[in-house]
Amino acid sequence: MIEDAALLARAEALVKAYAAAGKRIATAESCTGGLVAGLLTSVPGSSAVVDRGFVTYSNEAKTDLVGVPAALIAAHGAVSEPVARAMAEGALGRSLAHAAVSITGIAGPGGGSADKPVGLVHFALALKGSTTRHVERRFGDPGRSEIRRLAVEQALELLERAV
Template sequence: MSERSDEIIGLAERLVRHFADKGLMLATVESCTGGLVAGAVTEIAGSSAVLDRGFVTYTNEAKMDLVGVDPAALAAHGAVSETVARQMAEGGLSHSRAAVSVAITGIAGPGGGSDAKPVGLVHFACAGPKGIIHKECRFGAIGRQAVREASVIQALQMALEAS
């Protein structure tokens, strides 16, 4: 277990309680986290009342097929972009029964980065009753696991804020 595990579980517990109290459902649309956000939520007893579904959209094809990301957006901006993160979050809503959808797309590393899109760059979007919000984080080359864990924390925080 990492030092961030307690923080992740604490946030997931808050999210499950908060969403249950409000009668909200969550959908996750995850690329670089590969389902870790949905996994964190399902660690919590009672999560079945709040997690509608989780999409693991690791490839561009999965982003298009599962949540309707526009191929032109992928071609113009790349998978790791604000535009695609927003489309992933919106697609999570339209392809589920959830009231809130959180999306993550990034470069966890250690390879795959460039000058324009370095390792540790992650785009988040959350769609819900308050509209859609986006956040870009540049965690740096802190290691694949650390980028993914930091991304789970950010996504859970955004889902709480969006509800």
């Protein structure tokens, strides 16, 4: 779990806002391994807001748990806009949530390439009745823990804008 007072405060505010709106959240996380869901569920009362979290670290998990077509992963790679969108849409469709956020990226220290360097992270936010939004971030290589923390921040920002 990320021990960050500022992130915890944001999570508390997010849970309060979603609870007040009567809305629920789902997550589909790859490189963060459930950190967003873990942060949100560290907030008392989050059971009214967090419906479920999918840790889709492997390609098979992306396919099995949230329905990302294997052909999409083969065509674009797991770290891509189409896969991030499919993860968020799959999480939304397989949950009772109103909003689903997805994260797929390369946290390092290895695994990067010239086209997809360490620090590249794709995010998507799927909302019931709305077009899925995508964000790409290139965090550079400040280290695995920092990339994952920055990814959690970005995911929270997407969820904050959606409530």
